[in-house]
Amino acid sequence: MLTADIKTFIDQSVLCWLATVSTENIPNVSPKEIFSYYGTSSIIVANIASPQTVQNIRHHKNVCISFIDILVQKGYQIKGVAEIIDKSNIEFTHMENQLIQMTEGKFPFKTITKIDIQTIKPIIAPKYILYPETTEKEQIESAKKAYGI
Template structure:
């Protein structure tokens, strides 16, 4: 697990760019977990991830009570990704630093999807996510083989 500044390396950025969704896990004051898929999100710099709050009242409430979060994403074809842990806070459009953090998200949504707020995650730890096939069958499991198998399984063309 990485703990230094600059935890969001090029490898993490590349994997994120190939991942359509991420999953943001939070916990409430009583310890009840919640996981919510997020479609509009971006790596903002080498220590921060921004996530659009479009319709996530439970996530926002949980972050206000317990700021610790876990965000995971996986390239479904390659079956590799990353788990990011850290703390989050909500930025409202009225906050002075909102526009800077929201810029990349607004570039994705335009006027099509309204943002209620931005969830700013300060990443403290990064761990790889790798399908078990890679370590169970290292001689025969390659990214190319995983992509081919996933395409067959999901009925995807070339």
């Protein structure tokens, strides 16, 4: 389910945004810095400072996670079913080792959110749709100008 292109976007993304729903059905979107793909059909996220996210997932397992390359202005929206993985889970150590490489041990976490992917949808800036001749190179230059880079 996770293609090489999607994995590349995940590897290149600095942040992702994880959307959950509270017990009162109030949406919550939280940026996440330490995340990766796990196998071919899951995303894992370190729960560093995420008590609301963890609480929401324990009540409503359906989530949405999005990530984009801010210069190319393309990315992916992934919807799936989340599970909070703690140290008692046999998979925890393998997931933890994968995420610790990213944190260099600087951000401790006791649980991991594992998202089993249900659907994947590309995210694409409207300019590509409205002006189909737009190249990624042009979009990058436009984004750099807009962001003052």
